[in-house]
Amino acid sequence: SYVVTQPPSVSVAPGKTARITCGGNNLGTKSVHWLQQKPGQAPVLVIFYDSDRPSGIPERFSGSHSGNTATLTISRVESGDEADYYCQVWDSSSDHVVFGGGTKLTVL
Amino acid sequence: EVQLVESGGGLVQPGGSLRLSCAASGFTFSSYAMTWVRQAPGKGLEWVSGVSGSGAITYYADSMKGRFAISRDNSKDTLYLQMNSLRAEDTAIYYCAKSAAYSFGSDYFDPWGQGTLVTVSS
Numbered sequence: 001s002y003v004v005t006q007p008p009s010v011s012v013a014p015g016k017t018a019r020i021t022c023g024g025n026n027l028g029t030k031s032v033h034w035l036q037q038k039p040g041q042a043p044v045l046v047i048f049y050d051s052d053r054p055s056g057i058p059e060r061f062s063g064s065h066s067g068n069t070a071t072l073t074i075s076r077v078e079s080g081d082e083a084d085y086y087c088q089v090w091d092s093s094s095d096h097v098v099f100g101g102g103t104k105l106t107v108l
Numbered sequence: 109e110v111q112l113v114e115s116g117g118g119l120v121q122p123g124g125s126l127r128l129s130c131a132a133s134g135f136t137f138s139s140y141a142m143t144w145v146r147q148a149p150g151k152g153l154e155w156v157s158g159v160s161g162s163g164a165i166t167y168y169a170d171s172m173k174g175r176f177a178i179s180r181d182n183s184k185d186t187l188y189l190q191m192n193s194l195r196a197e198d199t200a201i202y203y204c205a206k207s208a209a210y211s212f213g214s215d216y217f218d219p220w221g222q223g224t225l226v227t228v229s230s
Contacts, residue, residue: 001170033216035153042203042223043145043153048216086153090214095167097143097155 002091006100013108018074020103022087025068032070033088034063037102043086047072079107110134110219112204117224124194128224130187130204138162138182141207143217144189146200146226156202157189161210194228201225 004024012018022032034047045054047063050070060075074081087100116128130142144156157178158167166178177190187204202224205217 031214035217037153042220043205044220045216045218048208048218054218084152088153088216092214095213096169097145097158097167099145099153099155102152 001094001096002089002098004087004089004098004100006085006087006103008101009104009106011106011108012074012077014079015076018077018081018105020072020074020085020105022070022072022089022100023068024089027068027070027089028065030089030091032063032065034072035086035088036083037086038083046085074105077105077107081105082107110206112206112219112221114202114204114221114224117202117226119227119229120194121230122195122228124228125190125192126194126226128189128191128202128204128226130189130221132185132187132206135206137180137185139210141209141212141215142180142187143205143207143212144178144187144202145205145217145220146198146202147223148197148200151200154200158207158212159187160212165212167212191226194226196228199226199228 031049035043036046037043050065051063062073064071084102086102111133113131143158159178163180175193179188205220208215
Protein backbone atom coordinates (compact mmCIF):
# COMPACT_ATOMS: atom_id res chain seq x y z
CA SER A 1 0.00 0.00 0.00
CA TYR A 2 1.07 3.58 -0.63
CA VAL A 3 2.97 5.30 2.16
CA VAL A 4 3.68 8.97 2.80
CA THR A 5 6.35 9.82 5.34
CA GLN A 6 6.51 12.77 7.72
CA PRO A 7 9.06 13.57 10.42
CA PRO A 8 7.56 12.72 13.83
CA SER A 9 8.47 16.09 15.28
CA VAL A 10 9.66 19.56 14.38
CA SER A 11 10.69 22.23 16.87
CA VAL A 12 10.99 25.93 16.18
CA ALA A 13 11.41 29.13 18.15
CA PRO A 14 8.67 31.74 18.09
CA GLY A 15 8.95 34.07 15.12
CA LYS A 16 11.00 31.62 13.10
CA THR A 17 9.97 29.46 10.16
CA ALA A 18 8.83 25.85 10.49
CA ARG A 19 8.97 23.44 7.58
CA ILE A 20 7.18 20.09 7.68
CA THR A 21 7.81 17.64 4.88
CA CYS A 22 5.75 14.86 3.36
CA GLY A 23 7.48 12.38 1.09
CA GLY A 24 6.39 9.44 -1.00
CA ASN A 25 7.11 7.49 -4.15
CA ASN A 26 5.74 9.31 -7.19
CA LEU A 27 4.30 11.99 -4.88
CA GLY A 28 4.87 14.47 -7.68
CA THR A 29 1.90 12.96 -9.52
CA LYS A 30 -0.46 13.49 -6.61
CA SER A 31 -2.16 16.47 -4.98
CA VAL A 32 -1.26 16.99 -1.33
CA HIS A 33 -3.51 18.44 1.34
CA TRP A 34 -2.47 19.50 4.84
CA LEU A 35 -4.44 19.32 8.08
CA GLN A 36 -3.79 20.88 11.47
CA GLN A 37 -5.03 19.18 14.63
CA LYS A 38 -4.76 20.79 18.03
CA PRO A 39 -5.17 18.67 21.17
CA GLY A 40 -8.74 17.59 21.77
CA GLN A 41 -9.97 19.14 18.52
CA ALA A 42 -10.99 17.90 15.11
CA PRO A 43 -8.59 18.34 12.19
CA VAL A 44 -8.73 21.60 10.24
CA LEU A 45 -7.70 22.01 6.61
CA VAL A 46 -4.83 24.49 6.26
CA ILE A 47 -3.55 23.84 2.71
CA PHE A 48 -5.21 22.09 -0.23
CA TYR A 49 -4.00 21.11 -3.69
CA ASP A 50 -0.36 21.53 -2.65
CA SER A 51 -0.42 25.29 -2.12
CA ASP A 52 -3.94 26.73 -1.89
CA ARG A 53 -5.03 28.23 1.40
CA PRO A 54 -8.64 28.10 2.67
CA SER A 55 -10.27 31.32 3.72
CA GLY A 56 -9.58 32.06 7.35
CA ILE A 57 -6.15 30.43 7.38
CA PRO A 58 -3.37 32.97 7.98
CA GLU A 59 -1.05 33.83 5.10
CA ARG A 60 1.78 32.57 7.31
CA PHE A 61 0.77 29.08 6.20
CA SER A 62 1.97 28.07 2.74
CA GLY A 63 2.54 24.87 0.81
CA SER A 64 4.89 23.76 -1.92
CA HIS A 65 5.55 20.60 -3.85
CA SER A 66 8.72 19.62 -5.65
CA GLY A 67 9.36 16.16 -6.97
CA ASN A 68 8.53 13.53 -4.39
CA THR A 69 8.37 15.93 -1.45
CA ALA A 70 5.64 18.33 -0.37
CA THR A 71 6.35 20.95 2.27
CA LEU A 72 4.12 22.85 4.65
CA THR A 73 5.80 26.10 5.68
CA ILE A 74 4.68 28.15 8.65
CA SER A 75 6.29 31.59 8.80
CA ARG A 76 6.60 33.73 11.90
CA VAL A 77 5.55 30.81 14.07
CA GLU A 78 3.34 31.57 17.08
CA SER A 79 2.65 29.51 20.17
CA GLY A 80 -0.87 28.93 18.86
CA ASP A 81 0.55 27.01 15.92
CA GLU A 82 1.55 24.13 18.21
CA ALA A 83 -0.34 21.16 16.85
CA ASP A 84 -0.07 17.92 14.92
CA TYR A 85 0.08 18.35 11.16
CA TYR A 86 -0.93 15.66 8.67
CA CYS A 87 -0.49 15.42 4.93
CA GLN A 88 -3.17 13.64 2.90
CA VAL A 89 -3.06 12.18 -0.60
CA TRP A 90 -5.15 9.94 -2.85
CA ASP A 91 -3.64 6.71 -4.06
CA SER A 92 -5.37 6.06 -7.37
CA SER A 93 -3.85 2.59 -7.74
CA SER A 94 -5.74 1.34 -4.68
CA ASP A 95 -8.53 3.94 -4.50
CA HIS A 96 -7.47 4.73 -0.95
CA VAL A 97 -7.00 7.98 0.95
CA VAL A 98 -3.62 7.97 2.66
CA PHE A 99 -2.54 10.12 5.61
CA GLY A 100 1.00 10.71 6.70
CA GLY A 101 1.87 9.65 10.22
CA GLY A 102 1.68 13.22 11.45
CA THR A 103 4.25 15.74 12.65
CA LYS A 104 4.11 17.28 16.10
CA LEU A 105 5.11 20.94 15.90
CA THR A 106 6.59 22.27 19.12
CA VAL A 107 7.11 25.98 19.62
CA LEU A 108 10.09 26.41 21.91
CA GLU B 109 -22.45 27.61 7.99
CA VAL B 110 -21.48 24.05 7.10
CA GLN B 111 -21.88 21.78 10.09
CA LEU B 112 -21.31 18.06 10.66
CA VAL B 113 -22.44 16.39 13.87
CA GLU B 114 -21.56 12.76 14.59
CA SER B 115 -23.47 10.52 16.96
CA GLY B 116 -23.87 6.86 17.82
CA GLY B 117 -20.57 6.16 19.49
CA GLY B 118 -20.27 4.32 22.78
CA LEU B 119 -19.04 1.21 24.53
CA VAL B 120 -19.52 -2.08 22.70
CA GLN B 121 -18.24 -5.58 23.36
CA PRO B 122 -15.81 -7.31 20.99
CA GLY B 123 -17.75 -8.90 18.16
CA GLY B 124 -20.58 -6.41 18.55
CA SER B 125 -22.03 -3.86 16.15
CA LEU B 126 -22.59 -0.13 16.14
CA ARG B 127 -24.02 2.38 13.68
CA LEU B 128 -22.60 5.86 13.55
CA SER B 129 -24.48 8.81 12.08
CA CYS B 130 -23.28 12.16 10.77
CA ALA B 131 -25.94 14.85 10.41
CA ALA B 132 -25.03 17.51 7.86
CA SER B 133 -26.35 21.03 7.46
CA GLY B 134 -25.47 24.25 5.68
CA PHE B 135 -24.81 22.78 2.23
CA THR B 136 -26.47 20.66 -0.47
CA PHE B 137 -25.59 17.30 1.02
CA SER B 138 -26.26 15.21 -2.09
CA SER B 139 -23.77 17.25 -4.13
CA TYR B 140 -20.71 16.15 -2.17
CA ALA B 141 -18.86 12.96 -1.41
CA MET B 142 -18.33 12.21 2.26
CA THR B 143 -15.81 10.26 4.29
CA TRP B 144 -15.17 8.65 7.67
CA VAL B 145 -11.74 8.93 9.29
CA ARG B 146 -10.76 7.53 12.68
CA GLN B 147 -8.11 8.23 15.26
CA ALA B 148 -7.11 5.71 17.89
CA PRO B 149 -6.06 7.12 21.28
CA GLY B 150 -2.71 8.87 20.94
CA LYS B 151 -2.36 7.85 17.29
CA GLY B 152 -2.60 9.50 13.89
CA LEU B 153 -5.44 9.80 11.43
CA GLU B 154 -6.59 6.64 9.63
CA TRP B 155 -8.93 6.75 6.67
CA VAL B 156 -11.91 4.39 7.04
CA SER B 157 -14.31 4.80 4.13
CA GLY B 158 -15.72 7.16 1.52
CA VAL B 159 -18.87 7.50 -0.55
CA SER B 160 -19.87 9.45 -3.63
CA GLY B 161 -22.57 12.10 -3.58
CA SER B 162 -25.25 9.74 -4.83
CA GLY B 163 -24.18 6.94 -2.49
CA ALA B 164 -23.70 4.57 -5.41
CA ILE B 165 -19.91 4.29 -5.17
CA THR B 166 -18.17 3.36 -1.94
CA TYR B 167 -14.55 2.91 -0.89
CA TYR B 168 -13.02 1.17 2.12
CA ALA B 169 -9.67 0.81 3.80
CA ASP B 170 -8.47 -2.78 3.59
CA SER B 171 -8.82 -3.50 7.31
CA MET B 172 -12.46 -2.38 7.35
CA LYS B 173 -13.65 -3.95 4.12
CA GLY B 174 -16.28 -6.59 4.80
CA ARG B 175 -16.88 -5.43 8.36
CA PHE B 176 -17.88 -1.79 7.87
CA ALA B 177 -20.50 -0.36 5.52
CA ILE B 178 -20.85 3.28 4.58
CA SER B 179 -24.15 4.67 3.36
CA ARG B 180 -26.02 7.92 3.12
CA ASP B 181 -29.61 9.12 3.11
CA ASN B 182 -29.69 12.24 0.98
CA SER B 183 -33.33 12.87 1.93
CA LYS B 184 -32.20 13.17 5.56
CA ASP B 185 -28.80 14.82 4.94
CA THR B 186 -27.19 12.07 6.97
CA LEU B 187 -24.14 9.85 6.52
CA TYR B 188 -23.86 6.48 8.23
CA LEU B 189 -21.21 3.94 9.14
CA GLN B 190 -22.39 0.47 10.09
CA MET B 191 -19.64 -1.30 12.00
CA ASN B 192 -19.83 -5.06 12.58
CA SER B 193 -17.51 -7.64 14.14
CA LEU B 194 -15.86 -4.92 16.16
CA ARG B 195 -12.41 -5.50 17.63
CA ALA B 196 -10.46 -3.79 20.38
CA GLU B 197 -8.29 -2.16 17.73
CA ASP B 198 -11.35 -0.38 16.33
CA THR B 199 -11.42 1.77 19.46
CA ALA B 200 -11.07 5.34 18.21
CA ILE B 201 -12.69 8.69 17.66
CA TYR B 202 -14.58 8.51 14.38
CA TYR B 203 -14.83 11.71 12.35
CA CYS B 204 -16.97 12.43 9.34
CA ALA B 205 -15.85 15.03 6.83
CA LYS B 206 -17.16 16.65 3.67
CA SER B 207 -15.28 16.24 0.42
CA ALA B 208 -14.80 19.13 -1.96
CA ALA B 209 -16.38 17.26 -4.87
CA TYR B 210 -19.26 14.97 -5.86
CA SER B 211 -16.95 12.12 -6.73
CA PHE B 212 -14.74 10.61 -4.07
CA GLY B 213 -11.02 10.69 -4.65
CA SER B 214 -8.20 13.20 -4.71
CA ASP B 215 -10.09 16.11 -3.21
CA TYR B 216 -9.63 17.57 0.22
CA PHE B 217 -11.90 17.19 3.24
CA ASP B 218 -13.37 20.29 4.81
CA PRO B 219 -14.90 20.70 7.28
CA TRP B 220 -14.69 17.86 9.79
CA GLY B 221 -17.15 17.03 12.52
CA GLN B 222 -16.13 16.92 16.18
CA GLY B 223 -16.07 13.14 16.22
CA THR B 224 -17.74 10.38 18.20
CA LEU B 225 -15.84 7.97 20.45
CA VAL B 226 -16.18 4.24 19.93
CA THR B 227 -14.78 1.98 22.63
CA VAL B 228 -14.60 -1.76 22.02
CA SER B 229 -14.04 -3.57 25.28
CA SER B 230 -15.46 -6.35 27.40
